[in-house]
Amino acid sequence: MADFDLVVIGSGPAGEWGAVQAALAGKRVVVVEREPVLGGTAANTGTLPSKTLRETALHLSGFKARGLYSVETTLRHEATVSDFLYRERRVKGMERERILRNLERNGVEVVLGTGTLKDEHTVLVRRRDGTERQLTGSFILLATGSTPYRPALYPFGDPRIHDSDEILELGRLPRSLVVVGAGVIGCEYACMFAALGIPVTLLDVKPEVLPFLDDEISALLGQRMEALGIRLRFGHPVAKVDIPKAPEACIRLTLESGEEVETDQVLVASGRNSNTSGLGLEALGVKFGKRGQVEVGPDFQTAVPHLYAVGDVIGFPALASTSMDQARIAVEHAFGLSGPRTMAPVLPYGIYTIPEVSMAGETEECLRDKGVPYVAGRAPFATNPRGQIIGETHGLLKLLFHRESLKLLGVHVLGEQASELVHIGLMAMLTGSTARLFVETCFNYPTLSEAYKTATFDALDTLKQTTG
Ligand code: FAD
Numbered sequence: 469m470a471d472f473d474l475v476v477i478g479s480g481p482a483g484e485w486g487a488v489q490a491a492l493a494g495k496r497v498v499v500v501e502r503e504p505v506l507g508g509t510a511a512n513t514g515t516l517p518s519k520t521l522r523e524t525a526l527h528l529s530g531f532k533a534r535g536l537y538s539v540e541t542t543l544r545h546e547a548t549v550s551d552f553l554y555r556e557r558r559v560k561g562m563e564r565e566r567i568l569r570n571l572e573r574n575g576v577e578v579v580l581g582t583g584t585l586k587d588e589h590t591v592l593v594r595r596r597d598g599t600e601r602q603l604t605g606s607f608i609l610l611a612t613g614s615t616p617y618r619p620a621l622y623p624f625g626d627p628r629i630h631d632s633d634e635i636l637e638l639g640r641l642p643r644s645l646v647v648v649g650a651g652v653i654g655c656e657y658a659c660m661f662a663a664l665g666i667p668v669t670l671l672d673v674k675p676e677v678l679p680f681l682d683d684e685i686s687a688l689l690g691q692r693m694e695a696l697g698i699r700l701r702f703g704h705p706v707a708k709v710d711i712p713k714a715p716e717a718c719i720r721l722t723l724e725s726g727e728e729v730e731t732d733q734v735l736v737a738s739g740r741n742s743n744t745s746g747l748g749l750e751a752l753g754v755k756f757g758k759r760g761q762v763e764v765g766p767d768f769q770t771a772v773p774h775l776y777a778v779g780d781v782i783g784f785p786a787l788a789s790t791s792m793d794q795a796r797i798a799v800e801h802a803f804g805l806s807g808p809r810t811m812a813p814v815l816p817y818g819i820y821t822i823p824e825v826s827m828a829g830e831t832e833e834c835l836r837d838k839g840v841p842y843v844a845g846r847a848p849f850a851t852n853p854r855g856q857i858i859g860e861t862h863g864l865l866k867l868l869f870h871r872e873s874l875k876l877l878g879v880h881v882l883g884e885q886a887s888e889l890v891h892i893g894l895m896a897m898l899t900g901s902t903a904r905l906f907v908e909t910c911f912n913y914p915t916l917s918e919a920y921k922t923a924t925f926d927a928l929d930t931l932k933q934t935t936g
Contacts (some may be wrong), residue, residue, distance in 0.1 A: 508558070512564075648734065680831075814894060823860075841870065
């Protein structure tokens with residue numbers, strides 16, 4: 469008989485919630501974590517630190533006051549990197565503590581050390597002091613996450629070249645910053661540093677900001693990022709990086725177009741690799757995709773039936789939110805529990821740029837490609853009383869309804885509280901609601917949520933005018 473019903477490797481959101489789900493079902497569970505602290509990328513280097521730094525940047529720069537009082541505020545001169553990182557460290561510490569308590573409360577054992585698979589049911593844990601412990605499990609949940617991809621072009625040993633983990637160990641605030649990669653992480657950090665008044669250039673080979681967004685929202689976000697002072701240089705890869713010896717001299721990046729960009733520091737955000745190397749997965753017959761992503765079936769089972777993989781280690785969508793849910797489904801499936809075994813059919817995406825962007829469901833471009841008849845309704849925050857009160861005048865809520873059934877098919881929000889506001893539309897989509905729901909709902913006034921009603925009336929008005 470195995471020591472445990474479930475051995476979980478990794479204590480990020482996928483590992484934590486997989487472990488707790490199994491423990492709640494009365495299973496004996498152990499979590500193995502190679503770092504001295506729990507929480508993975510979400511708590512320590514990614515989600516929470518970056519979101520906390522965003523709030524700090526908005527606060528230190530007086531950014532929100534700009535929209536309210538038309539005053540130009542700049543970063544307090546005395547603000548140092550430790551001012552910048554102070555709250556990030558507090559939030560991180562509290563989250564690590566919460567995870568430890570959550571695991572303890574549910575009777576989950578934690579073993580610190582690097583786990584490798586010795587055979588199909590045995591995880592060998594090597595602790596930092598060199599001692600080892602073997603753990604056997606009826607099932608194993610692989611939740612080892614991912615690590616920033618480091619293109620060979622950039623000398624990461626230089627203290628002025630950062631990946632998205634190292635940026636949290638900044639020795640000093642950059643005088644200027646080039647961000648390479650306009651994906652979600654690159655765009656978020658570019659906005660954060662620009663809000664602090666630091667000149668930022670954002671480079672990408674792609675021609676637009678976050679192409680998976682609805683085109684209108686992507687274009688608006690690009691405009692707002694430029695208004696924040698970010699120089700967008702799209703369409704040309706970086707060909708050469710020259711690092712001067714003198715620490716005060718500028719780094720020079722030469723683009724394939726021949727354009728040269730000089731900067732004090734560089735943040736490379738070029739995607740992430742799954743943490744699979746050295747785990748012993750190949751010998752067991754586990755299959756891999758691009759960048760080491762573990763291949764799984766719909767229930768998150770790998771090619772080895774009692775070995776499941778969830779979270780960043782399996783790739784897209786690689787979010788803390790989806791990782792937790794994947795772990796729930798994997799545990800339900802492994803132990804034959806009675807809970808639901810599918811991911812929600814519509815997932816929300818929150819992007820913490822400045823302004824924030826969030827979406828759920830279809831974009832206009834997807835609906836057109838699929839030949840689905842639709843009608844769009846818009847509510848600019850500039851005409852929303854709450855938007856006026858809080859100085860959020862560039863925001864937009866855009867709803868996409870089926871032209872005949874009036875079912876909500878997509879919701880897109882740009883502006884303050886976007887990642888919260890999107891949930892109203894998400895719930896409407898998950899319950900198959902139509903425009904009628906927003907017409908009949910009484911919203912608090914004045915609120916940004918009320919923009920749902922305005923956008924719905926706008927869609928109904930467009931429908932009336934275009935159907936004669
Ligand atoms: P991780 O959180 O990476 O945890 C994996 C754990 O496994 C780590 O603790 C690691 O040390 C451990 N581990 C690895 N190998 C071993 C081994 N051999 N033995 C023992 N332990 C091991 N997601 C959102 O939903 N919203 C956001 O706003 C958001 N913002 C982000 C911002 C940034 C800058 C980054 C980098 C990511 C962001 N994400 C966000 C993504 C989110 O952080 C990840 O999707 C999430 O952390 C994945 O969870 P996970 O449990 O799969 O992996």
